[in-house]
Amino acid sequence: MRVQNIKPDYKIASYVDRILVIENEVDVKPFVLPLYANGVPTLLFKSVKGKLGNSNSNYLTLFGQTISPESLVLYENFALIAYFLKPNSLISLFGIPAFELTDKPIDLTLLSPNKTATLQDRLLNCENIEVMISIIDSFIFELMKSTKTVSEKIIYASEKLANYYFKESLPTIQKELNITERTFQRLFEQYIGVSPNTYRRICQFNSAFTDLNLGKYTNLSDLAYNHGYADQSHYIRSFKEFTNITPGEYLKYGTN
Numbered sequence: 098m099r100v101q102n103i104k105p106d107y108k109i110a111s112y113v114d115r116i117l118v119i120e121n122e123v124d125v126k127p128f129v130l131p132l133y134a135n136g137v138p139t140l141l142f143k144s145v146k147g148k149l150g151n152s153n154s155n156y157l158t159l160f161g162q163t164i165s166p167e168s169l170v171l172y173e174n175f176a177l178i179a180y181f182l183k184p185n186s187l188i189s190l191f192g193i194p195a196f197e198l199t200d201k202p203i204d205l206t207l208l209s210p211n212k213t214a215t216l217q218d219r220l221l222n223c224e225n226i227e228v229m230i231s232i233i234d235s236f237i238f239e240l241m242k243s244t245k246t247v248s249e250k251i252i253y254a255s256e257k258l259a260n261y262y263f264k265e266s267l268p269t270i271q272k273e274l275n276i277t278e279r280t281f282q283r284l285f286e287q288y289i290g291v292s293p294n295t296y297r298r299i300c301q302f303n304s305a306f307t308d309l310n311l312g313k314y315t316n317l318s319d320l321a322y323n324h325g326y327a328d329q330s331h332y333i334r335s336f337k338e339f340t341n342i343t344p345g346e347y348l349k350y351g352t353n
Contacts, residue, residue: 098119098120098121098122098123099118099119099120099121100117100118100119101117101118102115102116102117102118103115103116103117103118103230104116105180105234106234108234108238109234109237109238109241111183111241112182112183112186112189112190112237112241112244113180113181113182113183113237114137114181114182114183115181116178116179116180116181116230117177117178117179117181118176118177118178118179118226118230119175119176119177120175120176120177120226121171121174121175121176121177122174123174126171126172126173127170127171127172128170128171128172128175129168129169129170130168130169130170130171130177131166131167131168131340132160132163132166132167132168132169133163133166133306133339133340134162134163134164134166134299134302134303134339135163135181135299135303136162136184136259136296136299136300136303137162137181137182137183137184137186138159138160138161138162138182138184138186138187138195138198138290139159139160139179139180139181139182140157140158140159140160140179140180140182140205140233140237141157141158141159141160141177141178141179141180142156142157142177142178142179142220142229142233143156143171143175143176143177143178144156144175144176144177144220144221145171145172145173145174145175147169147170147171147172147175148169148170149167149168149169149170149202150167150168154169155204155206156217156220156221157204157205157206157213157216157217157220158202158203158204158205159187159191159198159202159203159204159205159208160198160202161187161193161195161196161197161198161199161200161201161202161290162195162198162199162200162289162290162291162296162299163200164199164200164291164295164299164339165200166339166340166341176226176229178226178229178230178233180233180237184255184259184288184289184296185247185251185252185255185288185289187288187290188245188247188287188288189244189245189246189247190237190240190241190244191208191240192245193208194287195286195287195288195289195290196286196287196290196291197290198290199290199291205217212236216232216233216236219232220232220233247288248284248288250274250276250284251284251285251288251289253270253274254270254274254281254284254285254293255285255288255289255296257270258270258293258296258297258300259300262297262298262300262301262304262324262325263297263301263325264294264297264325266297267281267293267294267297270293271293281293298335299339301324301325301326301335302335302336302339304324305320305321305323305324305326305332305336306336308320308323308324309344309347309348317329317332317333317344320332332344
């Protein structure tokens with residue numbers, strides 16, 4: 098299996114955070130990819146169909162915020178390309194209020210079928226990952242030409258919370274923006290897809306999850322404290338909420 102994390106081309110970098118590529122040509126079937134909360138919408142292409150939870154999954158899928166953990170299961174050798182978008186990209190690129198896709202991924206070909214069907218056909222007829230990425234880059238770049246205006250306040254708030262995800266950050270940011278709690282809530286649901294506090298908690302979980310995967314901790318208590326959790330038990334409860342398993346179970350799964 099080959100895994101790559103790719104920096105997006107500069108022309109789409111304002112809407113794409115990073116690109117993940119997974120190629121599997123090993124006879125290990127089925128391949129199960131856990132999908133956990135990461136705070137960003139995602140455009141996903143895979144060269145084969147599969148199962149997403151209890152539903153069939155087509156070649157092109159657009160994800161909003163993921164809160165409830167899910168799994169993508171593929172039964173054939175595949176190439177998978179995931180474009181992790183900026184948090185506010187759903188409404189600006191696709192014109193979709195973000196809350197409509199929270200925990201409700203959709204087949205991209207249902208949006209503007211003429212454009213997306215052509216995109217899908219071109220990708221399925223490519224044998225080269227680099228060409229596939231170039232095609233998706235061009236698709237996003239075309240969408241950027243008619244992007245919807247996004248509130249500068251929501252861009253500021255989401256970027257701030259991604260880095261300062263402690264509970265006390267919420268009233269501080271709201272005060273800095275000089276908006277009411279109700280407006281703060283409405284902006285997040287419209288542009289990000291979840292409440293400010295849920296987004297904060299996802300960012301907190303994802304930051305700790307990254308350090309867990311990288312081994313940047315001595316013990317779980319230190320990891321919990323470093324990421325603003327009250328204690329180890331608080332961290333474990335949050336981890337289980339977003340993954341359905343404990344950190345210990347997750348680490349054991351990775352060694353099997």
